[in-house]
Amino acid sequence: MNNKKLIIEKLHIEDFEKCQNIWDMKSDPEQRDSFYNELKNGNRITFICKDENNNFLGEGSLVFECKYKNFTTPKKRIYLSHLHVNPECRGQGIGTLLCNHIFNYCKENGYSEISLVVQLSNYNAMRLYHRLGFITILDLLESQKGKSLGVLKKLD
DSSP states (O other): OTTOOEEEEEOOGGGGGGGGGTSOGGGOHHHHHHHHHHHHHTSEEEEEEEETTOOEEEEEEEESSOSSTTSOBTTTEEEEEEEEEOGGGTTSSHHHHHHHHHHHHHHHTTOOEEEEEEETTOHHHHHHHHHTTOOEEEEEEEETTEEEEEEEEEOO
16 A cells, blocks of 8 residues: 555545545436435445545445345345445555455444445456455346346354
8 A cells, every 4th residue: 555544434425526536426427416315315324545635545335225135134234335446546455445444334333244236347346355255145136237246245
């Protein structure tokens, strides 16, 4: 991580637009609006990884109720949505750092399982999630974006 001091904190809704530094919000306004509305109504919590200069480098969100069947169970299973690292910062451990922070948050809040969906074509993400313990397959999904795998991690 190039000796950078990294900070992970909960995203304040007024800073939502700063996430543009991490992912191209303008390319998918429907997704941007959906994420914003979930933050606003309390169904989504987003954690930001930023450097000492307040540059947003990565983010990961937890969703309490999602559209995928069996991917959330109140007070037991929570859904990891949209883990994303700025393309210029990938390969520096930011995704792992965010995930470990998120896992700790989940355990502290009584969750014993965490689920996610990853596109089969996203080899780097598949490798990361497998290394982090997402080994139980929940479902194989298909959409216009291609095939995805729903996976589960038990939190110790």
